[in-house]
Amino acid sequence: MKIGAIQEPSAENRVSITPDIIDALSKLGFTVSLESKAGERAYFSDADYEKAGAKIASRNEILSNSDIIVSIHELDAASAKQIGNNKCYIATLAPLATPQKMKDLATNGAKIFSMDMIPRITRAQSMDVLSSQATVSGYKAVLLAASNYSRFFPMLTTAAGTITPARVLILGAGVAGLQAIATSRRLGAVVDVFDTRPEVKEQCMSLGAKFVEVEGAADASTSGGYAVDQSEDYKRRQKEAIAKFAEKADIIITTALIPGKKAPVLITKEMVESMRQGSVIVDLAAVMGGNCEVTQNDKTIMHNGVTVIGNSNLPSTQPMDASKMYAKNILNFLKLFVNKEKQFQINMEDEIINTCLIADAGSIRHKGVLSLLG
Template identity: 85%
Template sequence: MKIGAIQEPSFENRVSITPDIVDALQKLGFTVSVETKAGERAYFSDADYEKVGAKVASRNQILSDSDLVISIHPIDADTAKQIGNGKIYIGTLSPLAQPQKIKELAASNTKIFSMDTIPRITRAQSMDVLSSQATVSGYKAVLLAASNYSRFFPMLTTAAGTITPARALILGAGVAGLQAIATARRLGAVVDVFDTRPEVKEQCMSLGAKFVEVEGAADASQSGGYAVEQTEDYKNRQKDAIAKYAEKADIIITTALIPGKKAPVLITKAMVDSMRQGSVIVDLAAVNGGNCEYTQNDKTIVQGGVTIIGNSNLPSTQPMDASKMYAKNILNFLKLFVNKEKQFSINMQDEIIDACLIADAGAVRHKPTLALLG
């Protein structure tokens, strides 16, 4: 079976297949093609791919010759038609954020799999692109905050006096939040963390953070690691608690997302206005409206001396490792389709495959997306 990886749009530096997994794919029975210069922005040359046995080809060749096409960002409807009837396309498509686009892609009669619909179960951890890329986002968010912050992160004792450590407030202790905690602590910051799920308290404390508790949160145990809608009473108590910590925070990293919905506003304009000048907010929920009222997606603004960074694609700024992690997720996902005899088949009895096949035979089959389409 022929696999082809296509080049990402100009704003994206990552690539969906990296040279280090080509050998593993070949051992599964696949032949691998990569679009010319597809890996260049992630520092993988065409020669790197050819050296491990992959073929470097034009985009049109890959779309017409491959049985299975892979990317990170969604393709357009015309590209889907080029792939053709009954063939397979795999990407990270955010179906709940763009249901109409999924409907347009489905019309191509291509079998469409979306990696961000993989269920968050133990067996699927090695395929979870949201977690692997959130690791990159959480790490880079703190580095971005540090580079824009007006002071040092760690406590320093110098001949000129003692410099107190920065105080960081992390909102959300999912994968991105936990990585942000660990990175901020490594840089020497004092870290407070807030999450609606009390079960993550121990993880946060083990990383050296103080956990801020607000009782009465809705149960999020079945949400796959995401935030869930809360009652108005809880939101008011949550707002008061966050306000107290935001006022004394130098760095705020926000990570709270609810799939298919606008991100909850956790940092109000009043909270930002109460922060001291030179502070920094990095909003990882910017793509869904942001957790901060001032956030503008893919923009950095300064409000009252506070720098607010809305960046929805931080993994692209660490393209080599982010690409390797994504490619390894793809490799582990493709293993589900290959038996011991290296025969490829789509087993719809497998809950992971069933959850990820969002369109087939010209129609959308992903139930949450269908609900949004009416």
């Protein structure tokens, strides 16, 4: 079976297959091709891929000759039309946010898999692109905040006096939030963290953060690790609690997302205006409207002396390691396509495959997407 990886759009520096996984793919029985310069922005040259055993080809050759096409972002319309029946297309498609796009994409007849639909179960952890890329986002969000912050992060005692440590408020203790806690603590900040799930309290505290509790949250234990909608009464009490901490915070990092829905607004305009001038907000939910009311996606703005950074694609700013992790996720997912005899066989009854299959033979198969399409 032939696997082909496509060069990503100009705004994306990552690549979906890296040289270090090509040998493993070969041992599974796959041959690998990449579009020329596909890995260049992640610092992987065509020569690196050829040395690892991959072939460099044109975009048209890959789309025409590959049995499986892999990318990070959705292909452009012209390229998507070249993927026909009996082929597989694997990418991170955000299908619950773009159901109509999925319907249009399905017309090519291919089996379409979206890596962000991988279920958050133990067996699928090694394939979970949302978690691997969120690790990068949480780490880079803190570094971005530190570089835009007007003061130091750690407490410093100098001959010129003592500098008090920065106070960091992190909203959401998923993978990105936990990485943000760890990175903030390494830099010497005092960290408060808020999450609607009480079960993450111990993890936050083990990293050195103080956990902010608001009782009465809706049970999120069956949501696959994601946030869920809350009652209006809870939202009111949540807002009051966050406002108290936001006023004292020097840095706020927001990570809260609900699949297929607008991001919950946790930091209002009034909260931003209550913060000290020179403070920073990094909103990782910007692409879905943002957790901060004044966030603008893919923009850095100044609001009442507070820097507000809306960036949902921080993994692209750490392209080498982010690409390596994404590629390992792809490798582990492709292992499901090979049986014990090393024959290509897609088991449609497999929970992981079935959950992230969006379309097949021209029809939408994912229940969530079908529901959104009515």
